[in-house]
Structures are given as C-alpha cells and as structure tokens.
Amino acid sequence: RRNIGNKKSNVSVDETNSLNSKDIYFSESKFSDDGTLTFFWRAHTLTVLFVLVCALVYVAVFEPVRDDTLYNTKRGIVACVLSFILLGVTVTPDTLFKRPHPVVWRFTFCCSIVYELGLIFILFQACHTSLYYQQTATKDFQAFQKVSDVVATCRCMKNMAPFTKSDAINILRHIDPKLGVPLEEKSYGGNCRIYDHEVPDDPFHNIWDKMDLFVPTHFLGWYLKTLVLRDWWLCTLMSIMFEVLEYTLEHQLPNFSECWWDHWILDALVCNGLGIYLGLQTLHYFSMKTYHWRGLWTIPTYKGKLKRLMGQFGPYTWIDFDWRSTSSLGRWLGTLGISLVFLLAELNTFYLKFVMGVPPEHYLNLVRLFLYLLWGAVSMREVYQYFDDPDCTKIGRQSWTTLAIVCTEFLIVAKFDWETITKPIPGHILLFWLIGLLSVVGWTVWRFYLSSSGEQKRKGYPDVDQRRQRWALVHSCELRNYGLSPTSNSS
Known part of the structure; x- marks a missing residue:
C-alpha cells in the first residue's frame, strides 16, 4: 500500500520501521516525469499576462462600442470576475489536491x-417591494396571491407571508429573467399509505409520486459526501440528523413534509444508505490501491497509456480519515462543529432556493452543489490535517472560505425571509431537541470530566510523535510531486 523504501525519501528507515503499519493509513508514491508533462505543470505567468493584455487591447481599441449601459455593465462585471479568476489560477498557491491538475x-x-463576494454583495441589498399574502384558513401550502406593489420591509404586516421582490432577487434576474417568482413548494406528506386500496388501478401511486428529481440526487449526493467525509459513522449521523431536521422544519418549508416511510425507508435507508455503502467501497479501493506513477511515454503499451491517462483523474496519494471523535475534548467539539456546519450547508440549499425563487431544477442550483462538493473535499482534507497533524496550527484557505460562505448564506436567508425561519417550532419538537441537547452536554461532561480517563482525554491523544512522523512522510511524498525536498518551501 505504500512505497516507503524509496531512496529519495528524506525520512530514515528507522523512523519508518518505528511506525506501526496498522496506524499508517496513507499511500506514498513517486511522481515520474520524463519531460513530456513539464510544460503542462508550469504556471506560465508571462504567457497568461500576454494573453490578458492582448484581450484588453482588443476590447479597448478594436471592438465596436455598443451604446447600452446595462449591457456594458454586465460585460464589465463578467470581465472583472474572469480576470480575477485568471490571476488566481496563475499566482495563488496550490491546494492539498494535485489531480487531475493543480490549476483545477x-x-x-x-x-x-467570487461566490463569497457575490453573497456579501447580495447581503447588502435592500429588502422591499412586492408583497404576496397567503390564505391562512388551512395549514396546507396555498398559492400566493398578489396584493400590490408597495414598498414595505420584510419584517412587517402580521398574518402575511411576504415574498419579497427585493433588489437581491432583481440581481438574479439579470442572470435569468425567470428567477425570482414564488415557488410552489411540493409537499410529500398527505396520504401516506404504501398500498392504497382505494385506487385499485394503481395502489402504489403514493410511492410513484415520490419518485422525482430528489431520489437520484439523494443517492448521488451521499455517495459523493462519503468520499468527502471518508467515515461511515459521520456520514450515517449526518444522514439521520438531516431527516430529523426535516421533521423539525416541515412547518417552515412544505418541501420538508414527508411520509414516515419516505423519511426513513426511501431517503435514509435506500437512497442515502446505498450511496454511503458504495462510497465506502470506493474508499476501500482507493485505500488498498498502490500509488506509483510513471511518465506517460515511458509506458510501452497503448492499454497502459490509457490506464495511466485515466489514473490522472484519480487521487495522487490517499489518506484514510480516522476522526477519533471521542479521543479528546478538542476533537469531540471539532466533530460537533463539522456536523453543525455540514447540516447548515444542507439547509441553506433548500432555504436559498425558496427565498430567492430559484427552481430546484435550475442550473444555478446544480452549479452551486457541484462547487460545494469540490470546496468540501478540499476543506475536509484541510480540517482533518488541522485535527491530526501536531505541527498544523491553522485551518487552510479553502476551509476558511467555505465556512464564510455557509455563514453568509444563512445570513441572506435570515435577512430576506425572517418570517419563515422564525415560525415557532411545535412544542413536542422543541422538547425533543432540548432533551437531545442536554444529553449531548451531559455525555460530554461525563466523558471528559467525570470518568476515570477524562483528564487524559481532555489533554489530547498521546501518540503525538507517531502522528508527527506520519505527517512528515505525507509531506515528503507531496513535495516530491514537484521535485522538491522536504526542506523547500511548498506551494
């Protein structure tokens, strides 16, 4: 599973032999470049600058001028964003991931x-204009009816459910004019019979009605989330907790209202469970695989070249995540923090599309989820190293930015739809959460303060030297990707 005996390794043989093979959960490899890939691994800073200047010269000198303020404003904003991204991919340091290419x-x-800056800009917009009211005769979600186009704040007018055509929504309409209209949220509750004898032609119609876009996205989403978290317990906990949150918040979003078998059988057990299981099998494959790379043109057969080319889209090395959440107080609180941020990001997905009027099938939702997956993968790798590496004293850039994004999204929801998120939670649900919170606090006090091993667990896990050696090997492997020594400055 690892190539520790490489002659170029700066970690001595005695150090590698002192590490228990059971505790070494990473794979080391040697990147071999015969010169054919050198061009593609350079930054090309001058080339990029030349191309950028040429594009700006063309726009300033040769492109016909269009007398349209709105059009020119949009083009200017897009050009600023693209220029910033071009500058970033050229000069920013590499992340912890190298494949398929660091530039990705x-x-x-x-x-x-860019996304965080856009969220901050939206957060500073006004919350006013068109109001819509909702009939309150029943508890069912009914269609919004337009009252008038008046200027009002988001927190006014009791007994009304305002859908605000705010300045923030008008910004989205510059992207797609169809955005910003009230969404008719689909409720998955109601008739919860699995077999409906009253409809003999199609007695399982309730099951077929639940089969929509969210079924494959649940499965695929939890498969990919498992690759990000790399832990069965953590994934299963997140899956169950989100179903509990849907129970809790179904009075706020009708989309959360589901039948019991939809919550626990279709979602938690079938879609989420199957996705987690296949994700664990993929993790097992990556963990057992030997990582030793050769230059493409040093491979004699076309089959080998194709296999090497496909391997470029897999991991360069692999590290299994052993979170050991209860090994110390710090790691326990850190795991709780990860769970909180993870679940908040999940809730933001549903609340944002409801508040901003973005349909579930719109490409903006898909792009956001795809980018969140990439950000989350890097963030969890950085957070895990922050927890496990004794010499790592701060979280990484991507995890910092991702945390800021999650918080800003929640603030947007709170500002533009305060009425929805402040609807009172039913008493029995509130009692359930109170008991759960007290249980977690009580268990934490008992585990880390009252038990016989509490003092040791508060101080942290004792294998500091072993973990330091393990991460030294990881850094040595990563630095050889660029032909550097462990004493060189890593990018």
Whole structure:
C-alpha cells in the first residue's frame, strides 16, 4: 500500500520501521516525469499576462462600442470576475489536491472567493417591494396571491407571508429573467399509505409520486459526501440528523413534509444508505490501491497509456480519515462543529432556493452543489490535517472560505425571509431537541470530566510523535510531486 523504501525519501528507515503499519493509513508514491508533462505543470505567468493584455487591447481599441449601459455593465462585471479568476489560477498557491491538475483546485478556490463576494454583495441589498399574502384558513401550502406593489420591509404586516421582490432577487434576474417568482413548494406528506386500496388501478401511486428529481440526487449526493467525509459513522449521523431536521422544519418549508416511510425507508435507508455503502467501497479501493506513477511515454503499451491517462483523474496519494471523535475534548467539539456546519450547508440549499425563487431544477442550483462538493473535499482534507497533524496550527484557505460562505448564506436567508425561519417550532419538537441537547452536554461532561480517563482525554491523544512522523512522510511524498525536498518551501 505504500512505497516507503524509496531512496529519495528524506525520512530514515528507522523512523519508518518505528511506525506501526496498522496506524499508517496513507499511500506514498513517486511522481515520474520524463519531460513530456513539464510544460503542462508550469504556471506560465508571462504567457497568461500576454494573453490578458492582448484581450484588453482588443476590447479597448478594436471592438465596436455598443451604446447600452446595462449591457456594458454586465460585460464589465463578467470581465472583472474572469480576470480575477485568471490571476488566481496563475499566482495563488496550490491546494492539498494535485489531480487531475493543480490549476483545477486553484480555479475552484478562486470561484469560492467570487461566490463569497457575490453573497456579501447580495447581503447588502435592500429588502422591499412586492408583497404576496397567503390564505391562512388551512395549514396546507396555498398559492400566493398578489396584493400590490408597495414598498414595505420584510419584517412587517402580521398574518402575511411576504415574498419579497427585493433588489437581491432583481440581481438574479439579470442572470435569468425567470428567477425570482414564488415557488410552489411540493409537499410529500398527505396520504401516506404504501398500498392504497382505494385506487385499485394503481395502489402504489403514493410511492410513484415520490419518485422525482430528489431520489437520484439523494443517492448521488451521499455517495459523493462519503468520499468527502471518508467515515461511515459521520456520514450515517449526518444522514439521520438531516431527516430529523426535516421533521423539525416541515412547518417552515412544505418541501420538508414527508411520509414516515419516505423519511426513513426511501431517503435514509435506500437512497442515502446505498450511496454511503458504495462510497465506502470506493474508499476501500482507493485505500488498498498502490500509488506509483510513471511518465506517460515511458509506458510501452497503448492499454497502459490509457490506464495511466485515466489514473490522472484519480487521487495522487490517499489518506484514510480516522476522526477519533471521542479521543479528546478538542476533537469531540471539532466533530460537533463539522456536523453543525455540514447540516447548515444542507439547509441553506433548500432555504436559498425558496427565498430567492430559484427552481430546484435550475442550473444555478446544480452549479452551486457541484462547487460545494469540490470546496468540501478540499476543506475536509484541510480540517482533518488541522485535527491530526501536531505541527498544523491553522485551518487552510479553502476551509476558511467555505465556512464564510455557509455563514453568509444563512445570513441572506435570515435577512430576506425572517418570517419563515422564525415560525415557532411545535412544542413536542422543541422538547425533543432540548432533551437531545442536554444529553449531548451531559455525555460530554461525563466523558471528559467525570470518568476515570477524562483528564487524559481532555489533554489530547498521546501518540503525538507517531502522528508527527506520519505527517512528515505525507509531506515528503507531496513535495516530491514537484521535485522538491522536504526542506523547500511548498506551494
């Protein structure tokens, strides 16, 4: 599973032998470049600058001028964003991921910065204009009816459910004019019979009605989330907790209202469970695979070349995540923090599309989820190293930016739809969460303060030297990707 005996390794043989093979959960490899890939691994800073200047010269001198303020404003904003991303992928440091190319992960990092800046801009917009009211005779979600186009704040007028055509929504309409209209949220509750004898022609119609876009996205989403978290317990906990959150918040979003078998059988057990299981099998494959790379043109057969080319889209090395959440107080609180941020990001997906009027099938939702997957993969790798590496004293750039994005999204929801998120939680649900919170606090106090091993667990896990040696090997392997020594400055 690892090539520790490489002669170029700066870690001594005695150090590698002192590491217990059971605790070494990473794979080391040697990147071999015969010169054919050198061009593609350079930054090309001068070339990029030349291309950028040529494009600007063309726009300034040769392109016909269009007398349209709105059009020119949009083009100027897009040009600024593209120029920033081009600068970022050229000069920003590499992330912890190298495949298929470091520029891919520099690009995603720059996209996260642009997205956060866009969220901050939206957060500073006014919340006013058109109001819509909702009939309150029943508890069912009914269609919005237009009242008038008046200027009003988001927190006014009791007994009304305002859908605000705010300045923030008008910004989205510059992207797609169809955005910003009230969404008719689909409720998955109601008739919860699995077999409906009253409809003999199609007694399983309730099941078929639940089969929509969210079924494959649940499965694929949890498969990819498992690759990000790399832990069965953490994935299963997140899956169950999100179903509990849907129970809790179904009075706010009708989309969360589901039948019991839709929550626990179709979602948690079938879609989420199958996605987690296949994700674990993929993790097992990556963990057992031997990582030793050769230059493409040193491989004699076309089959080998094709296999090497496909391997470029896989991991360069692999590290299994052993979170050991209860090994110390710090790691326990850190795991709780990860869970909180993870679940908040999940809820933001549903609340944002409801508040901003973005249909679930719109490409903006898909792009956001795809970018979140890439940001989350790098962020979890950085956070895990922050937890496990004794010499790592700060979180990485991507995890910092991702955390800022999650918080800003929640603030947008809170500002533009305060009425929805402040609807009172039913008493029995509130009691359930109170019992759960007290249980977590009580278990934490008992585990880390009252138990016989509590003092040791508060101080941290004792294998500091072993973990330091393990991460030294990881850094040595990563630095050889660029032909550097461990004493060189890593980009």
